[in-house]
Amino acid sequence: MLNKQADILTTDKGSDKLLDLIFEIAVAINSSPDTSSLLETILDKCLTLTNATSGSVVLYDPEDKILNIVAYRGLNKKIAEKTRLKVGEGVTGWVAKHIKPLIVNDTSIEPKYISVRKDILSEIAVPIVNKDRLIGIINMDSNKKDAFTEVHKEFLLKVAELTAQIFIKDEIQEQLQSKINSQNILINAFEILEKTENLESSFQAIMEQMNEKMGIIRGILALFDPSSSGVLKVYTGFRINNETMNKGIYKIGEGIIGIAVKEGRTITIKDINKEPRFLNKMKIQRKGQGIISFIASPVKIDNEILGVLAVEKKFNKLEYLKDVEDTLTILASILAYRIKKTQKIREQTMKLISENLELRQALQKDHRPVSIIGKNPEILKIIEQIELVANTNASVLITGSTGTGKELVARALHNLSSRKLGPFISINCSAVPENLLESELFGSVKGAFTGSTSHKGKFELADGGTLFLDEIGDMPLPLQAKILRCIEEKEVQPLGSEHSIKVDIRIVAATNKDLSSMITKGLFRSDLFFRLNVINIHLPSLVERKDDIILLTDHFIRKFNKLYQKNIQGIDKETETLFMNYPWPGNIRELENAIERAVILCRSPLIDTTLLPDQIRNFSSTGKKEQNSLKLWLKEKILEIEPGKIFDKITEQLERLLIQEIYIKNNYNKIKTASELGINRNTLTEKLKKYGLN
Numbered sequence: 001m002l003n004k005q006a007d008i009l010t011t012d013k014g015s016d017k018l019l020d021l022i023f024e025i026a027v028a029i030n031s032s033p034d035t036s037s038l039l040e041t042i043l044d045k046c047l048t049l050t051n052a053t054s055g056s057v058v059l060y061d062p063e064d065k066i067l068n069i070v071a072y073r074g075l076n077k078k079i080a081e082k083t084r085l086k087v088g089e090g091v092t093g094w095v096a097k098h099i100k101p102l103i104v105n106d107t108s109i110e111p112k113y114i115s116v117r118k119d120i121l122s123e124i125a126v127p128i129v130n131k132d133r134l135i136g137i138i139n140m141d142s143n144k145k146d147a148f149t150e151v152h153k154e155f156l157l158k159v160a161e162l163t164a165q166i167f168i169k170d171e172i173q174e175q176l177q178s179k180i181n182s183q184n185i186l187i188n189a190f191e192i193l194e195k196t197e198n199l200e201s202s203f204q205a206i207m208e209q210m211n212e213k214m215g216i217i218r219g220i221l222a223l224f225d226p227s228s229s230g231v232l233k234v235y236t237g238f239r240i241n242n243e244t245m246n247k248g249i250y251k252i253g254e255g256i257i258g259i260a261v262k263e264g265r266t267i268t269i270k271d272i273n274k275e276p277r278f279l280n281k282m283k284i285q286r287k288g289q290g291i292i293s294f295i296a297s298p299v300k301i302d303n304e305i306l307g308v309l310a311v312e313k314k315f316n317k318l319e320y321l322k323d324v325e326d327t328l329t330i331l332a333s334i335l336a337y338r339i340k341k342t343q344k345i346r347e348q349t350m351k352l353i354s355e356n357l358e359l360r361q362a363l364q365k366d367h368r369p370v371s372i373i374g375k376n377p378e379i380l381k382i383i384e385q386i387e388l389v390a391n392t393n394a395s396v397l398i399t400g401s402t403g404t405g406k407e408l409v410a411r412a413l414h415n416l417s418s419r420k421l422g423p424f425i426s427i428n429c430s431a432v433p434e435n436l437l438e439s440e441l442f443g444s445v446k447g448a449f450t451g452s453t454s455h456k457g458k459f460e461l462a463d464g465g466t467l468f469l470d471e472i473g474d475m476p477l478p479l480q481a482k483i484l485r486c487i488e489e490k491e492v493q494p495l496g497s498e499h500s501i502k503v504d505i506r507i508v509a510a511t512n513k514d515l516s517s518m519i520t521k522g523l524f525r526s527d528l529f530f531r532l533n534v535i536n537i538h539l540p541s542l543v544e545r546k547d548d549i550i551l552l553t554d555h556f557i558r559k560f561n562k563l564y565q566k567n568i569q570g571i572d573k574e575t576e577t578l579f580m581n582y583p584w585p586g587n588i589r590e591l592e593n594a595i596e597r598a599v600i601l602c603r604s605p606l607i608d609t610t611l612l613p614d615q616i617r618n619f620s621s622t623g624k625k626e627q628n629s630l631k632l633w634l635k636e637k638i639l640e641i642e643p644g645k646i647f648d649k650i651t652e653q654l655e656r657l658l659i660q661e662i663y664i665k666n667n668y669n670k671i672k673t674a675s676e677l678g679i680n681r682n683t684l685t686e687k688l689k690k691y692g693l694n
Contacts, residue, residue, distance in 0.1 A: 021155075022159070024045060025041070025045055025159060035167075035170055036071065038166060039070065043055045043071055043072070046155075047073055047074075047140070049152070050152045052142050052147070054074030054075050054120075055073050055074065055138070055140045056071065057069070057139075058092055058138075059167075060096060060135060060136050063270075063315075065086065065087050066084050066085070067084070067085040067087065067093065068083075068084055069083050070136075083116075090112065091110075091112050091113055091125050091139075092125050092139050094112050095126065095127050096137060102125050103149075103152075104122060104123045104124070105145055105148060106121065106122070120141045120143065121142060121145045121147070122141070123139065123148075124147075124148040125137050125140075126153065126156040126157050129160070130164045130167075135164055136163075136167070138163065140152075174320070178214075178319075182214070182326065182327040185209050185210055185214065185327055186327065188206075189335075190334065193335075193338050197574070198608075200609070207238035210311060211239075214323070214327065215313055215314060215316075216313045217239065217312050217314060218238060218239045218312040219239070220234050220236070220240065220308075220309075220310050220311075221235045221236050221307060221310075222234050222307050222308045223299075223307035224305075226605055232250045232258070232261065232308060233248060233250075233604075234246075234249075235307070239660070241664055241665050241667060243667070244283065246603070247281055248282045254279070257296055259277060260298050261308060264298055266298070266325055266328065266329045266332075267295070267296050268293070268294075268325045269293060269294040270318070270321065271293065272292050273291070275294075284668060285669055289668075290315070291314065292312050292313070292314060293312065293315045294310065295313070295321070295324055295325050297309050297325075297332040299332045299333075299335055300332070301336045301337065306340065309331060310328075372408060372412060373555045374548040374552075375551060376540070376545035376547050379540070379548060382409070386409060386412050386416065390412070390413045390416035391416065394534045394535050395487070395507045395509070396536075397472075397509050397510070397511070397529075397536050397537070398510040398511075399515075399536065399539070400512065400538055400539030400540070401539075401541050403542075403587030403588055404539040405539060405588050406470070406510040407426065407470060407510070409537060410424075410466070410468040410470075410510065414465065414466040414506075419464065419465050419466055422462075423463075423466075424462075425461050425462035428471050429469060430470075430474035434476050437479060439455075441457050441458050441479070441482075442460075442482070442494055442495060443459075443460055443495070444494050444497075445497045457494060459503050460492060460503060462503070463504055463505060464504055465505065465506075466505065466506045467508070469483075469507065469510070471512070472510065472515075473512070473513035481525065486503075487532075488531070490502060490505075491503060507532065516529075541584070542584040542588055549579050550576060552592075553571060556595035556596070557570060557571075557595060557607070560595060560596050560600075564599055566599055567605070570606055570607070571607045571608075572607065572609075574609055575612070578609055578612075578617075581619070582619050594612055594613055597612070637650055637653070655691075656691040656693070659691065659693065660693055663688070663693060670688075
């Protein structure tokens with residue numbers, strides 16, 4: 001049978017068949033842009049001619065000296081994808097080592113053969129070469145002995161020559177595309193820096209370009225810390241969370257970042273896992289991400305080094321790594337001028353802050369009580385009102401939105417009164433369950449209700465001082481009547497007791513609700529309202545007192561500097577503009593929380609917008625939140641995507657963005673990411689692989 005097959009191949013008809021197959025492969029090579037499909041077509045043709053039962057195309061990795069299966073037929077998918085052959089190992093490895101074809105027609109007696117499947121009895125392998133440079137191997141297997149002939153070998157060698165042209169063509173295209181990508185990144189970088197004033201935003205946009213066109217997976221910009229001589233700190237990062245960035249502190253000569261500064265040149269590390277100088281000070285998790293390369297370039301103007309621009313990239317080929325190195329070196333020079341400009345602006349801002357600080361402090365000292373910060377006319381009137389009524393026993397109702405400082409006013413009323421040596425007792429009427437609120441207010445005796453113990457209520461505890469009833473609008477109607485009686489009779493009766501206790505207290509209440517409207521609806525007693533509203537103090541929202549925003553900002557910065565042992569000087573101009581435009585739905589409380597967060601995260605003398613919570617940072621300068629950004633993105637994508645594939649493509653992109661954000665947030669920890677997303681860890685692993693995020 002074998003001889004008969006060989007005879008057929010050597011006849012004129014056999015030669016024609018060979019020529020036809022070769023021609024078909026040549027046409028496919030010139031017409032198909034998809035290398036993967038092309039390799040599978042070639043394998044199909046080879047299987048047809050040789051009657052082989054399985055086959056594969058294996059590529060040679062010259063860096064690791066490993067052979068990887070890139071296309072296959074008749075092989076188990078899992079085995080094919082996991083198989084990595086060493087040069088010299090087995091028949092395929094022998095061909096790779098000697099760059100010669102090899103036929104094995106009886107695997108049971110061939111010492112070179114390493115068994116991977118029991119049914120393989122014959123094997124033929126030919127090298128794919130270009131000018132003595134090994135590219136890969138074409139391998140055919142058969143479940144019959146003596147399955148392959150010299151004719152098959154010659155045919156496969158011809159096919160290998162054609163296959164080599166595929167990879168040569170791909171390499172040339174990849175190299176050319178890499179150069180084009182580098183050029184485009186640099187052109188786009190100039191445009192980004194021209195349009196975007198903010199350094200953080202410019203950096204992120206440039207890194208997005210490098211991610212899209214060069215496959216970088218992370219990036220950092222480390223700058224010298226003005227408060228610590230000779231120390232670099234990570235100023236901003238791409239796909240790195242804030243907690244991780246805070247660990248990025250380097251001395252000159254320390255780690256690759258420090259070495260790039262010390263030597264004043266770009267440092268490229270092919271594999272960080274094999275580089276002892278790479279310290280991973282930020283503790284980024286990279287397990288399962290393959291070979292990661294690291295490039296760090298000093299950011300300098302003339303001989304002055306301002307910091308380091310660094311990126312990480314999955315390693316593929318040295319020539320592409322060199323393109324990233326060259327691009328990053330130029331980018332570092334381009335960014336240097338923006339960084340210098342940003343630093344000058346900060347220096348000027350700090351100078352202005354320093355010049356105005358004494359004036360602001362003096363302004364605050366003129367405003368009593370000292371706990372209330374403001375120069376707004378409405379606030380000055382309120383301060384005068386507090387001073388006027390503080391030393392009386394009149395009930396006060398403080399109204400205003402959440403976070404405007406109602407408790408602060410209540411404490412000021414107490415502290416400026418003759419009761420200041422007595423207790424200031426506060427209770428939030430909305431925070432205590434209704435069934436416990438009465439006991440909290442009036443106290444109880446042991447056995448008054450199941451599980452009760454003898455304890456004093458807030459009214460009794462406030463004797464001789466001030467009782468602050470916060471969120472009075474949330475008090476249940478039945479309790480409102482009892483509160484009214486206590487105010488009128490100046491006595492309280494604990495639950496379960498037959499005796500009343502006289503109390504000497506001043507009532508201050510607060511609410512963010514419209515009590516007049518609640519009275520109309522029957523939700524609040526009018527007689528209690530009139531008892532509480534003897535004096536009304538209405539607090540304006542923060543938007544209504546914009547001239548106090550910077551004063552309050554300075555106050556909170558000093559407060560948290562002391563608490564966290566920081567030395568933050570103030571906010572930059574962009575942040576100040578943002579603060580003045582932002583609507584502050586949470587009022588002063590929201591501003592205070594934002595400043596506390598920024599002080600904790602800040603690594604430079606001035607707070608910038610990158611340190612603010614997302615809802616503030618993402619607010620546009622027009623004074624409107626970018627609520628339509630997702631709609632605009634969707635409209636653009638709908639126009640780009642082929643009809644019939646819109647749903648799948650858009651949901652895929654959204655899923656990728658979501659997974660990426662949570663993955664970065666959790667510092668590439670798969671267990672935490674899967675838990676936060678609410679998906680199985682194996683599902684997450686599959687999606688990370690699918691979207692190229694692992």
